[in-house]
Amino acid sequence: MNPKKGKSKISLVKTSDRAPGIKRAIDLLGINPVKGRDVLLKPNFNTADPFPGSTHNETLIHLIAHLKKMGAKSITIGERSGPPDTFSVLREKGIYELSKNLDVGLINFEELPPDGWVRIKPEQSHWRNGFDVAKPVLDSKCIVATCCLKTHGYGGVFTMSLKLSVGITHKRNMNELHSSFFDMRKMLAEINQAYKPSLILLDGIEAFVDGGPMRGTKKRADVILAGTDRIAIDAVGLSVLKKLGSNEAIMEKKIFEQEQIARAVELGLGVKNPEEIEIVTDDEDSKRYGERVVKVLMKG
Numbered sequence: 542m543n544p545k546k547g548k549s550k551i552s553l554v555k556t557s558d559r560a561p562g563i564k565r566a567i568d569l570l571g572i573n574p575v576k577g578r579d580v581l582l583k584p585n586f587n588t589a590d591p592f593p594g595s596t597h598n599e600t601l602i603h604l605i606a607h608l609k610k611m612g613a614k615s616i617t618i619g620e621r622s623g624p625p626d627t628f629s630v631l632r633e634k635g636i637y638e639l640s641k642n643l644d645v646g647l648i649n650f651e652e653l654p655p656d657g658w659v660r661i662k663p664e665q666s667h668w669r670n671g672f673d674v675a676k677p678v679l680d681s682k683c684i685v686a687t688c689c690l691k692t693h694g695y696g697g698v699f700t701m702s703l704k705l706s707v708g709i710t711h712k713r714n715m716n717e718l719h720s721s722f723f724d725m726r727k728m729l730a731e732i733n734q735a736y737k738p739s740l741i742l743l744d745g746i747e748a749f750v751d752g753g754p755m756r757g758t759k760k761r762a763d764v765i766l767a768g769t770d771r772i773a774i775d776a777v778g779l780s781v782l783k784k785l786g787s788n789e790a791i792m793e794k795k796i797f798e799q800e801q802i803a804r805a806v807e808l809g810l811g812v813k814n815p816e817e818i819e820i821v822t823d824d825e826d827s828k829r830y831g832e833r834v835v836k837v838l839m840k841g
Contacts, residue, residue: 548819549812551768551777553834555827557746559765563603566742566767567611569821574683574739574769576612581681582645583738585689585705586620589633590755593689593747598639600744604687605643617646619677621708623715627651650675651712658711663734665808667724673711674735686738690764690778691749692757696725698790700754701778702741702771703801703810706732726800733771733810741774742767750787760785764830772802772811773818780837795841815839 552569556562582605584596592600605616618640622630627649631637640647650657659679662671678684686705693700696719707718710732718728743766749757762781768774779796786792796802797814806813815838820831 549768549770549773549817550819550821551766551770551773552821553777553827553831554765554822555763555824555830556765557761557763559597559599559744559746560603562765563600563742564607565823566765567607567740569823570767570769572769573611575608575685577614578683579681580608580613580616581677581684582608582616582618583678583684583686583705583708584618584620585687585708586622586627586630586634586636587708588622588625588755589630593691593744593749593759594753594755595630595634596687596689597744597746598634600687600742601639602643604685604742605645608685615646617648617677619648619650619675621650621675621710621712623712648677650677650709661735663731666731667721667727668731669717672714672732675709675711678709678736681736684736684738685740685742687742687744688774689748690743690745690762690781691753692751692782692788692791693754694752694757695719695754696722697729697754698726698799698801699775699779699782701743701775702738703733703775703805704729706735709735727804730801730804730808730810733805734808738769738771740767740769741771743774743778745778745781748782748785750782750785750791770811772805775802776812776815776818776838777820777834780834783837784834796838797841815841
């Protein structure tokens with residue numbers, strides 16, 4: 542499949558091998574937003590639960606290796622976990638050792654001083670008085686996000702690139718988020734107004750099709766996605782979940798009617814409809830799978 546002019550390009554690689562899959566997915570985009578830049582890498586370390594409960598360490602290792610080959614000036618992992626404290630999650634996952642071995646920086650947002658947080662008050666928001674964002678995120682000129690493919694059993698419905706942004710906010714904001722059941726999905730989307738990633742990688746080798754975000758019903762998708770548009774990534778991810786067969790909240794609602802997606806569209810955070818998404822592939826297996834995913838995407 543060749544990219545079409547004016548469309549948001551999402552690369553799709555059908556593989557169970559992360560090392561070549563990550564390289565292929567990024568290279569297919571035909572961009573290099575990290576060359577010569579200081580990269581802030583945002584993973585999904587909400588907890589230390591095994592993948593897809595959290596970013597697979599192999600994903601992080603291969604992604605970092607490829608970003609270095611692309612010419613990144615420096616790479617720093619940044620995250621805030623929860624409900625567990627971030628230090629415990631990073632320690633349990635071996636991220637302190639990993640970052641040292643790979644010669645990359647590591648910022649535990651939870652350990653930032655008071656002046657390491659900035660209150661953001663978007664004009665269009667369901668947050669009562671805004672939310673606090675880690676200053677390193679706001680200061681970064683190049684953010685790379687890597688997310689998982691999974692449902693969310695506690696009100697979020699799904700958690701991919703849009704919901705990944707919860708980890709840039711302060712823990713004190715979580716009471717309001719979790720107690721706002723009717724507005725939660727909209728509030729999740731609204732956090733994304735604080736920043737724009739330069740690159741997004743979704744590891745969908747395995748997925749939670751029910752439950753989540755920590756533990757759930759797993760199915761293999763053997764797919765890696767990459768792009769720069771959070772709405773497009775999540776829309777394609779939802780199409781994969783629908784293709785796998787997921788829970789009622791996923792299967793019985795159209796993709797662009799999901800509240801996270803619909804609110805993100807209202808805020809102008811990416812594509813407005815499935816017709817604006819172009820899936821690009823580089824081999825026959827991926828092409829065939831991508832064509833089936835497109836059918837789901839267009840059907841909604």
